[in-house]
């Protein structure tokens with residue numbers, strides 16, 4: 001694996017690869033890597049000749065400064081994991097490399113209602129920060145395909161929209177959520193949970209599964225309440241949302257129509273850690 005910390009040498013390398021007709025895949029991350037990130041790299045390797053992974057804890061996407069400060073940094077382990085999984089290039093930029101003019105004046109992206117629902121509602125400004133960093137990283141790397149995890153489904157839809165507007169020649173692929181054996185969605189935030197909370201946290205996945213199993217019974221509001229009950233019983237301290245939505249628009253549905261792809265999403269806190277998960281029905 002070749003490690004680049006600055007833009008110019010990375011771009012020189014990528015230019016050479018491109019002139020040799022190599023297809024470039026890009027996996028952006030904020031580090032604290034786990035099996036979910038490895039599955040993104042594995043998927044990228046299936047579709048591309050060269051995989052570039054970036055590790056950059058993007059300050060502009062944290063609406064809560066404490067969350068930013070607490071974000072786990074495990075760089076040695078991350079490098080080991082990427083090398084073991086034969087990632088071609090690691091881009092490890094500084095804040096100054098990505099935001100040379102500082103982080104105060106950000107570009108504004110038109111994201112429509114997607115910006116203000118669910119994650120956007122509870123984390124104001126989050127998606128503007130995500131779009132700013134992904135846009136900058138794409139300008140640097142100019143990959144053929146961008147790989148994102150399906151766990152952050154709203155982020156996937158938001159970035160897809162940004163790509164249509166600003167990077168129409170870059171493809172995007174969502175990779176399935178990697179889970180622990182008990183169903184808990186893998187997340188860098190799980191590192192902040194105690195052993196006990198890691199077990200209890202499966203209640204989110206179980207509540208989503210409950211909705212999946214009972215969706216044919218039809219009463220959407222009742223299903224959401226039952227799912228919330230399960231999350232509370234699991235020991236969560238706060239629930240931001242449990243929603244059943246059209247998977248293309250992310251708008252809540254009130255009835256289930258055949259032929260429509262449905263997604264069930266939830267966000268809740270345990271031990272002060274905010275976890276999100278979703279399943280496609």
Ligand code: PAF
Pocket residue numbers: 028029030056058061130133134152155
């Ligand atoms: O999903 C993440 O880890 C981040 O939001 C991303 C896409 C790397 C942008 O910082």
